[in-house]
Amino acid sequence: MVKKILQKGYIGLVLVFLYAPILVLAVLSFNKSKSRAKWGGFTLKWYGEMLRNEKILSALYTTLLIAFLSALLATVLGTIAAVAMSRMKKLPKTIMMSITNIPMLNSEIVTGISLMILYYTISFSLGFTSVLLALTAAHMPYVILNVMPKLRQTSRSTYEAALDLGASPVRAFFLIVLPDIFPGVLSGFMLAFTLALDDFVITHFTKNARINTLSTVIYSESRRGIEPEIYALSTVMFTVVLILLVAINRGKAKVAKKNEER
Amino acid sequence: MAADFAKGKESRPGQTEKNYMAQNNKLINLENVTKKYGSHVVLDDLNLYIRENEFLTLLGPSGCGKTTTLRIIGGFETPDTGRVIFDGQDISNVPPNKRQLNTVFQKYALFTHMTIAENIAFGLKIKKKSSQYIKDKIEYALKLVNLDGYGNRMPDSLSGGQQQRIAIARAIVNEPKVLLLDEPLGALDLKLRQDMQYELIRLKNELGITFVYVTHDQEEALTMSDTIVVMNQGYIQQIGTPQDIYNEPQNAFVADFIGDSNIIGGVMLEDHVVEILGAKFQCVDEGFGNNTPVDVVIRPEDVDLVEPEEGTIQGVVTSLIFKGVHYEMEVEANGFSWLVHSTDLSPVGKKVGIRVVPFDIQIMNKPESEDEEAVGVNE
Known part of the structure; x- marks a missing residue:
């Protein structure tokens, strides 16, 4: 009994430390008063102001566009890479997987700075495209990691059966293999999208001054004293990312359950 | 052949x-x-x-x-x-x-x-x-x-x-x-x-x-x-x-892989006569030459158990298993354990004679080495 209370208490404590700051932020975003110290009553004013702020709106547009395109690119390239790797022999496959894992283990700041240096070295001008490519490269491993297990589950013989029935290799892939691995592809896409949506470090180092994403707007605004509408913006971002992650995990749990039932 | x-x-x-x-x-x-x-x-x-x-x-x-x-x-x-x-x-x-x-x-x-x-x-x-x-x-x-x-x-x-x-x-x-x-x-x-x-x-x-x-x-x-x-x-x-x-x-290999069989080393003394485990058996094979070492295949259902004096060689039943359609017996005779399938029961310990009709004895060339055994008929 005591053990149970301690267990519950401990996990509660962990959650409080993790989420209390965000909760404070969310509460403050509904605070009528600009002060962080006192509660002036409930309001949605800051959310309204956020939606009227040109800077925030243009950053929102850029963020969504970059997140969507980079996730799409990462998904296409990552899926192709995963298919190729699944056909490799054991040793080259292991080597390729390790190389793939490096960007995920690497700290983001190193990835960001090295990409920036790379762009300078090859005189690639920083801007929308450089951010897009940087995020695509950084998030492709997550797609590969999501697609590989699905490919391992699908038997090679369904692909061969499609060939046997007259389908060309490309057609067999789209008609048979892709539907089979689609849950993995989709969760890879969602993950890449979510990561790109709230990425700050890599974007910060690979963008120029003229373009901003939500996280870089929040960063630059907060240096000049934080406006409550930034609380509102942060709360919205947190909520969206949270919803996406829950969706991804629920999707995975569903698939896992279905596999168990078989 | x-x-x-x-x-x-x-x-x-x-x-x-x-x-x-x-x-x-x-x-x-x-x-x-x-x-x-x-x-x-x-x-x-x-x-x-x-x-x-x-x-x-x-x-x-x-x-x-x-x-x-x-x-x-x-x-x-x-x-x-x-x-x-x-x-x-x-x-x-x-x-x-x-x-x-x-x-x-x-x-x-x-x-x-x-x-x-x-x-x-x-x-x-x-x-x-x-x-x-x-x-x-x-x-x-x-x-x-x-x-x-x-x-x-x-x-x-x-x-x-x-x-x-x-x-x-x-x-x-x-x-x-x-x-x-x-x-x-x-x-x-x-x-x-x-x-x-x-x-x-x-x-x-x-x-x-x-x-x-x-x-x-x-x-x-x-x-x-x-x-x-x-x-x-x-x-x-x-x-x-x-x-x-x-x-x-x-x-x-084929004899062993397809069904049960007794595979015994023997010597083809002349056409139609093969020596197995020290006893002469009549068979229908010919053209192997005289005194040629061969492998002999006898299917378990082709081994007839008879009274000791009527058999070509004599042995003792050492095990008996009921298999539904038939009994599976092992008979120890002349140092070889014969696998026998029969619908007639011979209890363990019984002395029996072993007889095989000539047609049921299959003679094969002995492979000269392990390698040749694997090579088979394609070479």
């Missing part, structure tokens, strides 16, 4: 006249096919032809090269050297989607995200057949495999045996000249497997096409085949009808 056969790539001894006439046309011809994975030789200079309309079974233990042979015919593997001739044309480098044959895979390989009808329609849609044609074909195929009305079900909702029938239906609606079957019954339980064997024979007769069947189950091979190809370690050991393979195994 074994020596004859070794040279006889073109002849199949024992093939009955009727079969031979009906299946004269060589539909598939594998010429000098070799396949290696790294340094491991899977098939070594394999020569094999398959006649139109025959039920040919590739039989052997796992790793013998039978599945690789089938995959080479299907186009999923390309031979390192040698050619695959199909209907007079070299198809060695033709991809599987351009070959006029269809495969039934070991684990069914049904498309789980499609209904049964969509599965069956897959090949026909690729070939852009009219929707009415496809509809008729689905109906026909489902009837043929006794699964009428299952079109709207999903593959997951079917039993293993039903899924296997759908896999067969999906292959045959494309009207292939040859159906390749890769251990299709391997995942089914015994009773279902036996039912499906008869089903396959019926299908084969109704469709009138060539079946190439891969299995490691000798009983399956004996039941269904017109021709059995026994393989081991990448070599063909023997080609023949089920009767040939069972009654006249060409070497110890």
Whole structure:
């Protein structure tokens, strides 16, 4: 009994430390008063102001566009890479997987700075495209990691059966293999999208001054004293990312359950 | 006779006249096919032809090269050297989607995200057949495999045996000249497997096409085949009808792999007389020369247990097991443990005589080395 209370208490404590700051932020975003110290009553004013702020709106547009395109690119390239790797022999496959894992283990700041240096070295001008490519490269491993297990589950013989029935290799892939691995592809896409949506470090180092994403707007605004509408913006971002992650995990749990039932 | 056969790539001894006439046309011809994975030789200079309309079974233990042979015919593997001739044309480098044959895979390989009808329609849609044609074909195929009305079900909702029938239906609606079957019954339980064997024979007769069947189950091979190809370690050991393979195994491997047998070293004293375990037995074989060491195969059901004084040699029953149809006994005689199948019971400890009629003694050349044993008849 005591053990149970301690267990519950401990996990509660962990959650409080993790989420209390965000909760404070969310509460403050509904605070009528600009002060962080006192509660002036409930309001949605800051959310309204956020939606009227040109800077925030243009950053929102850029963020969504970059997140969507980079996730799409990462998904296409990552899926192709995963298919190729699944056909490799054991040793080259292991080597390729390790190389793939490096960007995920690497700290983001190193990835960001090295990409920036790379762009300078090859005189690639920083801007929308450089951010897009940087995020695509950084998030492709997550797609590969999501697609590989699905490919391992699908038997090679369904692909061969499609060939046997007259389908060309490309057609067999789209008609048979892709539907089979689609849950993995989709969760890879969602993950890449979510990561790109709230990425700050890599974007910060690979963008120029003229373009901003939500996280870089929040960063630059907060240096000049934080406006409550930034609380509102942060709360919205947190909520969206949270919803996406829950969706991804629920999707995975569903698939896992279905596999168990078989 | 074994020596004859070794040279006889073109002849199949024992093939009955009727079969031979009906299946004269060589539909598939594998010429000098070799396949290696790294340094491991899977098939070594394999020569094999398959006649139109025959039920040919590739039989052997796992790793013998039978599945690789089938995959080479299907186009999923390309031979390192040698050619695959199909209907007079070299198809060695033709991809599987351009070959006029269809495969039934070991684990069914049904498309789980499609209904049964969509599965069956897959090949026909690729070939852009009219929707009415496809509809008729689905109906026909489902009837043929006794699964009428299952079109709207999903593959997951079917039993293993039903899924296997759908896999067969999906292959045959494309009207292939040859159906390749890769251990299709391997995942089914015994009773279902036996039912499906008869089903396959019926299908084969109704469709009138060539079946190439891969299995490691000798009983399956004996039941269904017109021709059995026994393989081991990448070599063909023997080609023949089920009767040939069972009654006249060409070497110890075949004798041991097909059914139970007593394989005993002996000496061919002269034509029609072989010395086994110090006793002279009459046999019907000739042409081995005088005083030649040979292997002798005697099937357990061909060993007659008689009163000690009536037997060629004498022994003692050492074990007895009831097997349903017959008793399985072991008889210790002249230092060899004889396996005996008989419907008559001889209790453990009883002294018995062993007698074998000449016709039931099968003589084989002794392999001179381990290597030659594996090489078999292709060399």
